[in-house]
Amino acid sequence: MNRRKFLKNSAVAAGTAAAATITDFPYFFVKRYAHAAEGDTIKVGILHSLSGTIAIIERSLHNAELLAIDEINAAGGVMGKMIEPVIEDPQSLVQVFAEKAKKLILEDKVVAVLGCYTSASRQSVLPVFEQHNNVLLYPTLYEAQECSKNCFYTGCVPNQQLDDFVPWLIENVGPKFYMIGSNYIYPKETNREVKALLKAHGGEDVGEEYAPLGHTEFSTNINKIASKRPDVVFSDLVGDSVVAFYKQFRQFGITADDIIIGTPITTEQETAAMGPENALGHLTSFNYFQSVDTPENKKFVESYKAKFGKNEVTNAVMEAAYFQTHMLAQALEKAGSTEADALIYEGLPGQEYMAPGGKVKIDEKNHHTWLWPKIGRANETGQFDIVWQRDDWVRPDPWVDLLYPNKDCDFTNPSVLERLKSDSKDRSGTFELS
Amino acid sequence: MESIITQFLNGFSVVAILMIAAVGLAVIFGVAGVINMAHGEFIMVGAYTAAVVGQLGGNTFIAIPVAFLVVALLGLVVERSIIQWIYDRPLETLLATWGVGIILQVVMKLIFGPELYYVGAPKILDGGFRTIGLLPFPWYRLFLIVIAIIIMIITYFVLFRSDLGLKVRAVRRNRTMAGCLGIDTAKVDMIIFAFGSGLAGVAGAVLAPIKSVSTTMGFPYAVDSFMVLVLGGVGSLWGVVAGSGLIGEAETILSFIYNSVIGKLLVFIFIVLAIRVFPKGLFGYHERT
Numbered sequence: 001m002n003r004r005k006f007l008k009n010s011a012v013a014a015g016t017a018a019a020a021t022i023t024d025f026p027y028f029f030v031k032r033y034a035h036a037a038e039g040d041t042i043k044v045g046i047l048h049s050l051s052g053t054i055a056i057i058e059r060s061l062h063n064a065e066l067l068a069i070d071e072i073n074a075a076g077g078v079m080g081k082m083i084e085p086v087i088e089d090p091q092s093l094v095q096v097f098a099e100k101a102k103k104l105i106l107e108d109k110v111v112a113v114l115g116c117y118t119s120a121s122r123q124s125v126l127p128v129f130e131q132h133n134n135v136l137l138y139p140t141l142y143e144a145q146e147c148s149k150n151c152f153y154t155g156c157v158p159n160q161q162l163d164d165f166v167p168w169l170i171e172n173v174g175p176k177f178y179m180i181g182s183n184y185i186y187p188k189e190t191n192r193e194v195k196a197l198l199k200a201h202g203g204e205d206v207g208e209e210y211a212p213l214g215h216t217e218f219s220t221n222i223n224k225i226a227s228k229r230p231d232v233v234f235s236d237l238v239g240d241s242v243v244a245f246y247k248q249f250r251q252f253g254i255t256a257d258d259i260i261i262g263t264p265i266t267t268e269q270e271t272a273a274m275g276p277e278n279a280l281g282h283l284t285s286f287n288y289f290q291s292v293d294t295p296e297n298k299k300f301v302e303s304y305k306a307k308f309g310k311n312e313v314t315n316a317v318m319e320a321a322y323f324q325t326h327m328l329a330q331a332l333e334k335a336g337s338t339e340a341d342a343l344i345y346e347g348l349p350g351q352e353y354m355a356p357g358g359k360v361k362i363d364e365k366n367h368h369t370w371l372w373p374k375i376g377r378a379n380e381t382g383q384f385d386i387v388w389q390r391d392d393w394v395r396p397d398p399w400v401d402l403l404y405p406n407k408d409c410d411f412t413n414p415s416v417l418e419r420l421k422s423d424s425k426d427r428s429g430t431f432e433l434s
Numbered sequence: 435m436e437s438i439i440t441q442f443l444n445g446f447s448v449v450a451i452l453m454i455a456a457v458g459l460a461v462i463f464g465v466a467g468v469i470n471m472a473h474g475e476f477i478m479v480g481a482y483t484a485a486v487v488g489q490l491g492g493n494t495f496i497a498i499p500v501a502f503l504v505v506a507l508l509g510l511v512v513e514r515s516i517i518q519w520i521y522d523r524p525l526e527t528l529l530a531t532w533g534v535g536i537i538l539q540v541v542m543k544l545i546f547g548p549e550l551y552y553v554g555a556p557k558i559l560d561g562g563f564r565t566i567g568l569l570p571f572p573w574y575r576l577f578l579i580v581i582a583i584i585i586m587i588i589t590y591f592v593l594f595r596s597d598l599g600l601k602v603r604a605v606r607r608n609r610t611m612a613g614c615l616g617i618d619t620a621k622v623d624m625i626i627f628a629f630g631s632g633l634a635g636v637a638g639a640v641l642a643p644i645k646s647v648s649t650t651m652g653f654p655y656a657v658d659s660f661m662v663l664v665l666g667g668v669g670s671l672w673g674v675v676a677g678s679g680l681i682g683e684a685e686t687i688l689s690f691i692y693n694s695v696i697g698k699l700l701v702f703i704f705i706v707l708a709i710r711v712f713p714k715g716l717f718g719y720h721e722r723t
Binding site: 053055056059183209210211212214215216217219220221222223224226227240241242243244247248251252253254269270272273274275277 | 436437440441444447448451548549550551552554555561562567568569570572574575643644645646647648650651654685686689690693694695697698
């Protein structure tokens with residue numbers, strides 16, 4: 001052993017000992033230490049906007065992931081090494097997402113990236129991950145119909161939010177649905193499936209309408225809704241429109257006793273912003289609510305509040321951001337390697353974790369996540385009372401059988417694997433059933 | 435048929451919202467000749483003022499004068515520090531006020547954080563009253579209509595029935611001549627900029643309880659206000675009334691017959707055609723040379 005190598009090794013040893021004693025310290029100490037011992041950490045990229053229009057939501061995901069990394073490091077890290085988060089801010093700009101992803105993969109040599117919120121940002125970074133064969137973990141609920149070898153999706157897909165919710169609404173609230181959504185792909189795709197479900201379960205579609213993104217004047221729509229007398233208003237409005245719609249709905253004298261708003265969008269964040277009196281009694285379908293009563297969730301909510309402020313609320317996307325980080329750590333441990341292919345074929349598929357909302361699992365075939373659908377009713381504190389939950393977890397189905405009976409995605413299928421091997425440009429696991 | 439009549443009533447409240455949002459911009463544009471690109475952000479600051487007043491236990495009635503003063507003061511600072519040096523360079527006022535808007539967004543985000551803020555309506559304006567339609571008409575929307583009328587009347591008196599108004603109109607007609615006759619034109623510009631800004635603050639305070647409050651909320655209001663001015667004509671109160679009236683009613687009725695997306699589209703097409711026929715807007719002020 002030469003002198004230089006000896007010095008390096010002893011520095012590492014001293015550093016590791018120090019890390020064990022300072023794990024209770026705030027995160028920046030750990031990070032500073034991690035920089036000192038370059039090469040002895042496992043780098044994980046965090047790619048969420050901390051500035052710009054969607055920073056509101058993305059910062060909470062960023063926080064949840066840092067919290068999980070703290071927990072992992074406090075418990076001894078992965079394969080004896082600490083996880084070092086490499087943080088980039090894509091500024092809510094779609095093109096910057098791709099640039100930053102490239103930087104994380106090529107310059108920082110991260111083993112995987114936790115990141116993105118909107119579908120547009122995910123679609124802009126996916127080619128980067130596919131080209132450089134790296135791993136993206138994506139926590140948002142989205143419209144599905146996508147499947148990439150290099151991406152693992154830990155949020156809800158439509159079948160998990162709608163397949164139980166729509167029949168439940170028909171049975172417990174009423175069969176007449178009026179759909180209102182923001183004018184872009186997610187609401188349109190969601191409503192296509194809602195309509196298929198209505199048809200299959202004896203519901204009735206009495207109206208469907210879209211408002212421009214960011215629209216906040218709903219008197220016309222509310223008047224139309226009243227003239228159609230539906231039992232349920234199914235809302236896929238997003239962003240500023242959500243708060244304005246609920247507020248104006250109640251100002252026109254309609255309460256949840258008259259017409260219930262059912263939605264796969266509205267979380268604790270929105271009910272706080274609109275005021276609990278405006279959300280009272282309306283229903284949301286998700287796999288997680290802050291009010292979920294499990295020891296894992298109690299710990300998650302408490303440590304999140306302790307770290308980021310007592311007025312913070314948690315929601316489903318944050319829960320996914322949190323558990324996907326833990327799953328990545330377990331996957332690295334299982335694969336015993338930081339190679340992307342080891343993570344993609346051995347580490348992540350089939351990985352299970354006791355998440356705050358129940359035990360979750362990454363599907364071996366389609367890289368999406370098994371989750372526990374729940375229906376929450378907003379109460380007077382702005383939290384959700386869980387009025388129904390499924391007694392088993394639900395398989396993610398990126399191509400819903402009702403609409404796409406012949407299309408599926410399977411990374412365990414030999415012919416798909418063969419195709420991926422022979423064509424280095426092909427990263428999709430989709431195939432048509434004959 | 436009932437629905438159409440209710441829709442017409444709704445339309446009045448939409449017209450009122452447009453009027454409240456646009457009048458501040460119209461006053462500044464019409465008199466000082468400045469296209470205030472930060473107008474939406476001034477409305478946003480007014481809405482946050484209402485949120486703070488709400489957290490301190492006040493309601494919308496208290497928030498209105500507070501927001502007027504806060505945003506008028508903000509307008510005064512912006513005018514004294516930036517605008518007064520570049521009045522005669524329209525392109526630069528455009529860029530400068532745009533910059534002010536961006537700065538305001540970032541500063542508000544630093545102070546209040548990026549999350550949406552909650553502003554409730556006063557308790558006594560909860561609920562609504564029965565009309566012939568299916569739904570009760572919300573008291574709060576009636577309140578908005580009343581506020582819009584009051585703001586127009588106050589602005590009318592300030593511009594047409596006061597000493598200041600006389601000077602303002604003199605400056606607008608012929609700045610050099612007004613200056614020669616002993617009117618302090620810089621002071622008139624300053625006061626009117628502050629007054630217009632204050633009106634934007636009031637708009638923010640009264641709109642906050644029915645809309646969402648965030649740092650990026652201003653932009654759509656700025657767009658709507660510009661549409662009103664372009665259609666109605668610059669520098670005329672009647673222009674604001676006519677512009678808001680046409681756009682508001684057209685949009686509510688068309689959105690009811692078709693849908694919100696097509697409604698908005700048709701209104702924009704209508705505005706483009708209107709500018710083709712009336713380049714100065716319906717009540718445009720004609721320069722006397």
